[in-house]
Amino acid sequence: MNNTVQLSVYPHNARPPAAIHELASAIEKDGGAALAAYQEPLGSHWQLFAMVPAAKLKPTPFQRDLSAAHLKRLTEVMKKLDRFTEPVVVVREKDAYWTPNGNHRRAAAAKLGGGFIPAIVIPEPAVAFQILALNTEKAHNLKDKALEVIRMYRAHLERTPQAAEKDFAFEFERAYFATLGILYEKNRRFSGGVYAPLLSRVDNFLSAKLSEAIKEREERAAQIERAAQVLAALVARGKKRGLSHPYLKNYIVARCNPLTRARKNLPSCRAALNSLIKALEEFDLGAVHFGQIQSAAQIAAAVAVEPQ
16 A cells, blocks of 8 residues: 555544555555545445546546537636635546546636646546436536537447446436437537437337447437438428428427327337438428417417426
8 A cells, every 4th residue: 555645534543445545556656646535424435535637637538518608607706716625526538637527617727727726536446427317516418418429429439348238227327318429520510409209218228238339329320310311401491381390390290200199009119210210201381380380389389398
């Protein structure tokens, strides 16, 4: 055990494991300062409180992108307050520190010239994936969440390709996030929300290992991409007829959704998407008028704001 780093320990009568002392030494070698070792109050897991060099602090490579607006606001608040009040959460990965919680704070502090950032350092790198699933610093939209999940998916695929996809249900939250993430990787402006109501019912986690499951995800994404191509052609034709409305895509897909009626036995994801594509290809745009779309949009907006 390396005892060269003097740590404040809590509880005072407890003995931190060797991994904590090794992590503290690594932080010191990286130019930081390990200040205290403690057991967090829920699971009694050992963690470190430390000052980490800002230059070595990075976002996890699989999390959502920074929000320019949120970063700007946070930077303004920090500058006015003239202090950094909330530690980030990090895991040490090789010679860097990944922050699955606190990336906007990290970026704001770096922008303001902070050389060191206070951090809660967790010894187990795998916890970073779980923390991302619980991150509530900034609300996700569907694109952000889908991109974050497909990045986590690819990271797990590289590390543990033989693990079952369903074993990561906690981190991924919903299976269709991974499917839509593949499409958002290709096109950040993809209208994923149009297909979410259908996918949320039929796109489930797979028992197959990740190395095989990713192929199924790509096939499902290809089906949705095909549906989007047919839908885009319908929308273009609709606009020529004067059916120009932001809800037009949602209206057409809702009319073509094979799951509109309550069903005891749902079809497979692949069968449901094939039915959707067929219905889109056969959709009679001539039977639609502007008033129907407008009414449907108003109903959808009312449902969205109803208290749960």
